[in-house]
Amino acid sequence: MSFDWMRIPWSLVTLFIVFNYGLLLNALIAKIAARVGRRHGIPLWQNYVDLIKNYGQRTTISHGVHFYLGPVFRLTGGIGLLLFVPTLYGSAYFANLSFAGDLILALYFVFFGTLGMALGAGESGHPYAALGVSRGLSQVTAAELPFALAVFAVALQYQTLSVTEIVAAQQGGIHHWTLFTNPLAVAAAMLSFLGSMMRPPFDLVLAPQEIPIGPPTEYHSSYLALLQTNRAIFPIAKVVIYMNLFFGGATNWPVFFLKVFLITMVSVVVGVVSPRFRVEQSIRWFLIWAVPIGILAILWV
Amino acid sequence: MKAELEKRLVTGPDGVEFEVDPLRDYYCDALPEVQRPAYLRIVEDLFNWARAESIWILGFGTGCGAIEMRPLMTPRFDAYRYGIQWRPTPRQANLFVISGYLSVKTLKRVIRSYEQMQNPKYVVGLGSCTLNGGMYFDSYNTIKRLDQYLPVDLYITGCMPRPEALLAGFLELKKLIRAGKAEGANQYAANFAWYKANQKQVIHDWDMPDYNW
Amino acid sequence: MPSNADPMSLAGVHARLQALFPLGDLAPRRAGLAFVDLPATCAPPALSHLRDREGFGHLVLLTAVDWLEEELFQLTYLVCNREARLDLGLRVRIPREPARMESIHDIWPTAATYQRELREMFGIDFPGSPRLDEAFILEDWRDIPPYRRDFDTLRFARENFAERPGRETWDPASHMRQRLYPEANPGMDPSVPGDRS
Amino acid sequence: MGLLTPDRSQYPALRADGSLDIDLSSGKYLKLWQGPQHPGITGNMSLELTVCGDEVVEGKTHVGFLHRGFEKLMERRTFIQCFPIVCRICVPEPDFNEYCYAAAVEELAGIEVPEAAHWIRTLILEMGRINSYLMYLGGQAGALGLGVIGQWTTHARDLMLDRFEELTGARVYHLFILPGGVRDGLPAGFAGRMAETLRELETTLRDVHETLFCNAVFKKRTVGQGVIDPAWLEPYGVTGPNARAAGVPRDVRRDFPYLVYPQLDFAPVTGQDSDIYTRADVRRRDLLLSVDLIRQILARMPRQGPFMAPLPNVLHWRIPPGETYVRGECSRGEYGYYLVTDGSGHPRRVNVRGPSYTHAVALLERMIVHCNIADVAALMVSLHTYPPEIER
Known part of the structure; x- marks a missing residue:
């Protein structure tokens, strides 16, 4: 198989664009949440400043190798997820490193960062971090189930495991989107999406008022900056998968930005006016509401 | 000293007995060092600018001044506009607002939280009581001069200071940081013995290591 | 319930209680609030009786007053009958050394908190009260208990906490006299620096 | 399952x-x-x-992180010197300290307070209650991860603080109720601006009701959680909204009327289920009751002074020996001052009975057992405790 080496620099360009878009989007979300609270909100460039500051802190304390690897794994998860799915459909430059079975790899990468973080946070020895990890793993597992079911439904529907081909099957008008051809799968996946975005009502992993602030309690300075970088990339990467699988993908950057923004807004709108669930309540919620829909979606296909 | 901090024999899950000395085993006892700024002036300036524009306050209301911190974060005053926000853990915070009088019991926790913050870090003393004792000049349980125990970058006076005063104080602090004059953490490390002696003079029951990393 | 006086008044309660315990006279403060003295040994049974038979179910507070001159501590148990809207304060006098009183945490669980505070702040012992010797408010206190009258808080603060130079303290009475009648106090200038009025 | x-x-x-x-x-x-x-x-x-x-x-x-030893400090201050420090005992609702201290001193010194001062004191106490409840609502929602409620209620509190500032000249520590009366009457136009603030407050409360109290997740987290058994009320000394949510109409304003409450028209707000949700709801409705009381007060209060009773020379003010207990219904329950005088110029002993004293220690320690870690913050906030009044 011949490999086009030019895809590597182009995927780095993708990474760069997504990273900046992620930082701005996060600030925009914070601003929207602030406006709901009738505040002015943070400046749009605030995340850049925070990032520079955290990289510029002079001291760091390590709790061992795994503690260091935690954020690295998390970031790898985010970048890996982004690089192995096509960002823009039909573009030779921004298809990244997608290949025939990339859907399975993407499913793996969604979970990868969480596992790495669990490893690192557990090493930090802080009881709140341990609590956050146990909450996070149970919830992510529960939230992943409906998503996996929805992905299988989609894979069955289009008879392929390649994200590119799934997107290709959805071209040619809004009524070709999975959203309309398989609404059950999309419903299950969107419920799972709420759970995996770390926003209320499913933000019990961070939960500042209960276990401040969960896994990243001990992370500081450049470790925290790595996590922040990941927070800019990972949600977008996840949204890209959703966009490709269910919302017809994107063929150019403006459409990409718009779709990512709108999909993210789903979780923001729900989150801004919701308190948070307890961990067993949220797991029950996923098992009762999201998983049956996912199973129905598979049956429907 | 609390029972859980004393030396004791512990039987592990595998049946092996071993001795645990929590103060030595659970904590790192290295002393702080003065951290030099970046080599390049322009890099340090950039970092100082970023530090000034991104002030993360530790969420620790030590005294009654904490009540005016909430209006500061809400629609009327909205300090988020200036890059000021709360962090719930000392590891990620870089500004410690001592909101009012400090009882000796709180001082111990404050020192511990302060030492867990990362260099560079700043301390702002709020209200007259951190400055000279204020209303509680004759109280047997509150300290009178904060700068004896922690390096203070800025005092905001009043009892209690209004949110406008707090905002003005934070803007003043930003100027200090940007000029590279807010080097409290290094000052603390340089005069460590002096600070520690002062702290131990007040806190008799010193059941923690000298420096809490 | 046997009643000989007006059952719904403090006098009635007092009369019924006096038949059982060697009570002092009722010292009414205002309508619905009165204080009464009784010996230390009678306080827990009297409180138990008040709670169970007279409807004084609410322990408002338990505190101590230090009568240093008489070498006594006065313990005040203030109980309240919410239905009849009556408050009765039981005053118990105990010696300062050794200060010891029977615990009432079995009558009101919440009294354990008050007794912990009294133990710490006045050094009054309540044998049997839960968690009595744990630090409650102070931590590692090495002086005499601070709420005792012979503890001088100003001296303690001066000795222990560093002071910022420049703070001036004015006695309000002499300061006002000097300001209002400067001619009576020659040699004192009312407009000296530090005058903050 | x-x-x-x-x-x-x-x-x-x-x-x-x-x-x-x-x-x-x-x-x-x-x-x-x-x-x-x-x-x-x-x-x-x-x-x-x-x-x-x-x-x-x-x-x-x-507890004890906020201990300043007020009761000791007051023993070495004259009666009038105590007045500026009492309000520092409880930050979110300082006026109750001023009122209880002033009332205790007036009772022992035999001072008659003018009628107009009574009305203004009631007004200030109700305004303070609104502030305290607004802080609580924000805290209760925040403890469950809904930060936006805190933004709204703190903004409403800011509006109320503006009225305080207009009336007393200060935002937090007002120093307005002093032994003998109040410092001054209402400023011109105060009633109108107050009415406007109350209207905005009601709008905020309607939003809070729709966003918080009708929210399914909030109900799921709070209904049936943290129940105070009505049988615990007396052993644990539970008062205020915590008791009222258990269906027991305990309200000092009605049971032991003080100030002008006998002349006002109100009934204590009670709930039934005694869980976190009911306690929050009782406080919300109590807040609306306070709004109503303020309207009644502004409509009926005398506009003309005097606002202060003549005091003796406060620098040489001696109060005859005696002891008394004065209570009031603050937003958390029964707030009281026990004052003992010995004929000198200083109080012999002051004891502050804060409602949190029993709620936050004995009751909380009892209720927290078998509680989920995630619910600890919500439970603690729902008892509405303020540490400074525990340790003073």
Whole structure:
């Protein structure tokens, strides 16, 4: 198989664009949440400043190798997820490193960062971090189930495991989107999406008022900056998968930005006016509401 | 000293007995060092600018001044506009607002939280009581001069200071940081013995290591 | 319930209680609030009786007053009958050394908190009260208990906490006299620096 | 679901003396400190939790981080010098300290307070109650992760603080109710601006009701959680909204009328279920009651002074020996001052009875057992405790 080496620099360009878009989007979300609270909100460039500051802190304390690897794994998860799915459909430059079975790899990468973080946070020895990890793993597992079911439904529907081909099957008008051809799968996946975005009502992993602030309690300075970088990339990467699988993908950057923004807004709108669930309540919620829909979606296909 | 901090024999899950000395085993006892700024002036300036524009306050209301911190974060005053926000853990915070009088019991926790913050870090003393004792000049349980125990970058006076005063104080602090004059953490490390002696003079029951990393 | 006086008044309660315990006279403060003295040994049974038979179910507070001159501590148990809207304060006098009183945490669980505070702040012992010797408010206190009258808080603060130079303290009475009648106090200038009025 | 019910066999055994047999080195239990540096704790106090899995098996309250020794400091100040420091005892609702202290001193010194001062005192106390409840609502929502309610209520509180500033000249510590009366009457145009503030407050409360009290997640987290058994009220000295939510109409304003409350038209707000949701709802409705009371007060109060009774020379003010207890209904329950005088110029002893004293220590330690870690913050906020009035 011949490999086009030019895809590597182009995927780095993708990474760069997504990273900046992620930082701005996060600030925009914070601003929207602030406006709901009738505040002015943070400046749009605030995340850049925070990032520079955290990289510029002079001291760091390590709790061992795994503690260091935690954020690295998390970031790898985010970048890996982004690089192995096509960002823009039909573009030779921004298809990244997608290949025939990339859907399975993407499913793996969604979970990868969480596992790495669990490893690192557990090493930090802080009881709140341990609590956050146990909450996070149970919830992510529960939230992943409906998503996996929805992905299988989609894979069955289009008879392929390649994200590119799934997107290709959805071209040619809004009524070709999975959203309309398989609404059950999309419903299950969107419920799972709420759970995996770390926003209320499913933000019990961070939960500042209960276990401040969960896994990243001990992370500081450049470790925290790595996590922040990941927070800019990972949600977008996840949204890209959703966009490709269910919302017809994107063929150019403006459409990409718009779709990512709108999909993210789903979780923001729900989150801004919701308190948070307890961990067993949220797991029950996923098992009762999201998983049956996912199973129905598979049956429907 | 609390029972859980004393030396004791512990039987592990595998049946092996071993001795645990929590103060030595659970904590790192290295002393702080003065951290030099970046080599390049322009890099340090950039970092100082970023530090000034991104002030993360530790969420620790030590005294009654904490009540005016909430209006500061809400629609009327909205300090988020200036890059000021709360962090719930000392590891990620870089500004410690001592909101009012400090009882000796709180001082111990404050020192511990302060030492867990990362260099560079700043301390702002709020209200007259951190400055000279204020209303509680004759109280047997509150300290009178904060700068004896922690390096203070800025005092905001009043009892209690209004949110406008707090905002003005934070803007003043930003100027200090940007000029590279807010080097409290290094000052603390340089005069460590002096600070520690002062702290131990007040806190008799010193059941923690000298420096809490 | 046997009643000989007006059952719904403090006098009635007092009369019924006096038949059982060697009570002092009722010292009414205002309508619905009165204080009464009784010996230390009678306080827990009297409180138990008040709670169970007279409807004084609410322990408002338990505190101590230090009568240093008489070498006594006065313990005040203030109980309240919410239905009849009556408050009765039981005053118990105990010696300062050794200060010891029977615990009432079995009558009101919440009294354990008050007794912990009294133990710490006045050094009054309540044998049997839960968690009595744990630090409650102070931590590692090495002086005499601070709420005792012979503890001088100003001296303690001066000795222990560093002071910022420049703070001036004015006695309000002499300061006002000097300001209002400067001619009576020659040699004192009312407009000296530090005058903050 | 059997899968999610905790395994009770893991719970620690009771020792003979009633304490729990907890062996930390067994690895079954984890000791967890919440606070003093913890965003879920109200104010500066700390909880020492022993947890087994996600459930608390033992909780201890540690207070004293805000202890300034007020009761000692007041013993070495003259009666009028005590007045500026009493309000510092409780920050969110300082006026109750001023009122209770002033009322106790007036009773022992035999001072008659003018009628207009009574009305203004009632007005200030109700305004303070609104502030305190607004802080509470924000805190209760925040403890469950809904930060936006805190933004709205703090903004409403800012509006109320504006009225305070207009009336007393200060935002937080007003120093307005002093022994003998109040410092001054209402400024011109105050009633109109107050009415406007109350209208905005009601709008905010309607939003809060729709966003918080009608929210399914909030209900799921709070209904049936943290129940205070009505049988605990007397043993644990529970007062105020915590008792009223259990269906017991305990309100000092009605039971032991003070100030002008006998002339006002109101009935205590009660709830039935005594859980976190009911307590929050009782406080919300109590807030609306305060709004109504303020309207009544502004409509009926006398506009003309005098506002102060003549005092003796306060620098040489001696009060005859005596002792008294004065109580009022603050937003958290019964607030009281026990004052003993000995004929000198200083109080012999002042004891402050804050409602949090019993709520935050004995009651909380009882209620926190078998509570989920995630619910600790919500439970603690729902008792509405302020640490400074525990330790003074």
